[in-house]
Amino acid sequence: DFEIEDLRIMIGQNIGLKFLMPLAIEKLNEDILVEGDFYPGDLLMTVLRSDTVFWESEPSFWNGMLNILDLQSDKIKNEETSFEMKVDWYEKIDRFKSIDVS
Numbered sequence: 001d002f003e004i005e006d007l008r009i010m011i012g013q014n015i016g017l018k019f020l021m022p023l024a025i026e027k028l029n030e031d032i033l034v035e036g037d038f039y040p041g042d043l044l045m046t047v048l049r050s051d052t053v054f055w056e057s058e059p060s061f062w063n064g065m066l067n068i069l070d071l072q073s074d075k076i077k078n079e080e081t082s083f084e085m086k087v088d089w090y091e092k093i094d095r096f097k098s099i100d101v102s
Helices: 004-012 017-030 042-049 052-057 059-071 073-078 083-097
Strands: none
Touching: 004 017, 004 042, 017 042, 017 052, 017 059, 042 083, 052 059, 059 073, 059 083, 073 083
């Protein structure tokens, strides 16, 4: 019964990623900018910053996130937020997309 903030905290500490990441991906699929306690997109930022080794070992999850990023790119683009926040989102997205899962 994890809530968004619980997922954000645990994933941010790279705890239980194999079990919690599918829940986070499901929430992000519903709304990529879902909000924990801080700001719209805080779960997304945490997922994008999570352990690269996890993504390399779970390419199906990585591909799922790529799909969500592609499908909801307009939502990120059109979100009314600071320029700095958008730059941070796009930097994290670019870094995430560069992970080598092959």
